[in-house]
Structures are given as structure tokens and as C-alpha cells.
Amino acid sequence: MSYFKYHVFVCTNEREDGACCACLGAGNARAYLKKRCKELGIHGKNQVRINSAGCLDRCAQGPVMVIYPQETWYTYVDSEDLDEIISRHLLGGQIVERLKI
Amino acid sequence: MSYFKYHVFVCTNEREDGACCACLGAGNARAYLKKRCKELGIHGKNQVRINSAGCLDRCAQGPVMVIYPQETWYTYVDSEDLDEIISRHLLGGQIVERLKI
Numbered sequence: 001m002s003y004f005k006y007h008v009f010v011c012t013n014e015r016e017d018g019a020c021c022a023c024l025g026a027g028n029a030r031a032y033l034k035k036r037c038k039e040l041g042i043h044g045k046n047q048v049r050i051n052s053a054g055c056l057d058r059c060a061q062g063p064v065m066v067i068y069p070q071e072t073w074y075t076y077v078d079s080e081d082l083d084e085i086i087s088r089h090l091l092g093g094q095i096v097e098r099l100k101i
Numbered sequence: 102m103s104y105f106k107y108h109v110f111v112c113t114n115e116r117e118d119g120a121c122c123a124c125l126g127a128g129n130a131r132a133y134l135k136k137r138c139k140e141l142g143i144h145g146k147n148q149v150r151i152n153s154a155g156c157l158d159r160c161a162q163g164p165v166m167v168i169y170p171q172e173t174w175y176t177y178v179d180s181e182d183l184d185e186i187i188s189r190h191l192l193g194g195q196i197v198e199r200l201k202i
Contacts, residue, residue, distance in 0.1 A: 002172055003159075003167075003172070003174065007167075007169070009110065009152070009154060044158075045158070049157075049158060051110070051154050051155045051156070051157065052154065052155040053110060053152050053153065053154045053155070054152045054153040054154070055152070056150070056152065057146070057150060058104075066104075066108075068108070068169035068170055068172065069169055069170045069171075069172045070170075071103055071104070071169065071170045073104065
């Protein structure tokens with residue numbers, strides 16, 4: 001069994017040229033995901049873990065996150081996108097195709 | 102195909118109580134892994150990616166890293182351990198059982 005069912009890594013890297021996930025709100029996105037997962041009672045061992053990560057090397061498609069061990073890559077714009085990732089993927093086990101990269 | 106064959110997340114979290122991966126040299130470990138993988142020409146798309154990550158929630162077993170999508174968790178002490186992870190796991194595709202957690 002996986003230590004975490006969904007291990008989410010949100011790129012929160014900062015680059016000086018402004019073309020970075022952090023510049024596009026990744027810090028807030030990561031905090032929002034963690035807060036919502038805690039509120040929903042799904043943040044912890046055998047469930048969901050929301051982590052920040054350094055540059056995931058997909059800057060041109062940023063802001064990005066990756067969910068392991070399934071390896072699903074997402075981009076997102078706002079909290080509606082994040083809510084959909086939570087409700088459909090982390091709770092429902094389905095891929096959010098429109099946000100997948 | 103996975104975007105990275107081996108996506109390595111090294112916990113580099115700092116805690117004020119001193120019981121953290123950063124306190125146990127994780128920052129240097131992450132830098133060493135990245136440097137060695139670059140020297141070996143295996144750092145990049147379809148190959149290995151070495152990332153720092155926030156707290157992976159396994160502090161008592163730290164310092165820790167996890168390699169996805171296979172999901173192999175390791176602890177380590179020194180550069181010999183890191184060299185073994187590189188040579189046997191990242192180059193050889195084998196699990197280093199003595200460091201696995």
C-alpha cells in the first residue's frame with residue numbers, strides 16, 4: 001500500500017525572470033489545497049499529502065503540480081480549478097482532463 | 102511513459118526543534134545528488150529529476166527521500182549511501198534494501 005494514496009507536489013519555485021510557478025500564485029495554491037484537504041479530513045497517512053516542491057522543470061506549462069504514485073500532471077489557474085482537483089481527483093479518484101498536462 | 106523515470110524528492114524541511122531532515126544534512130544531500138546526476142548525464146526529462154520537497158511527514162525516520170512513480174522510500178546517512186542509491190537504483194534499477202524504509 002502506498003504511504004500516501006495521493007502524494008501531491010506543488011511546484012512553488014521562484015525564478016527572478018518572473019516566469020515561475022511562485023510568480024503565478026503557487027504558494028497560495030499549495031496553502032489552499034492543504035487547508036481544504038485538512039478541513040475535509042483527507043490529509044494524512046494513507047490519504048492525501050500536499051507538499052511544496054522545487055522546480056519541476058515544466059515552467060512553460062506552469063503553474064504545475066504532479067500527483068504520485070499515479071503520476072498525473074496538472075496546471076491550474078484559480079481556486080475553482082483547485083476545488084475541482086480536490087473533488088474529482090482526490091475525493092473521486094477521477095482525472096480532471098481539462099487541467100491535465 | 103513517465104515524464105521522469107525516477108523523480109526523487111528529498112525532504113529538506115527545517116524544524117525549530119532540531120528533529121528535521123534539514124538538520125540532518127538534507128540540503129547538502131540534495132545538492133550532492135543533483136550534482137552527481139548531472140555529472141553522470143542522467144539528470145533531465147525521461148531520466149532522473151532531483152527535487153527538494155517540504156516535510157514528507159516521516160520525520161522519525163529522517164532524513165528521508167522518496168522516488169516516484171515507483172514509490173521507494175529511503176533514509177541515508179552519508180555520501181556513500183547517496184552514491185549507492187545513485188549507482189544501484191538510479192543507474193541500475195535496483196532497490197537498495199539496506200536503506201529502504
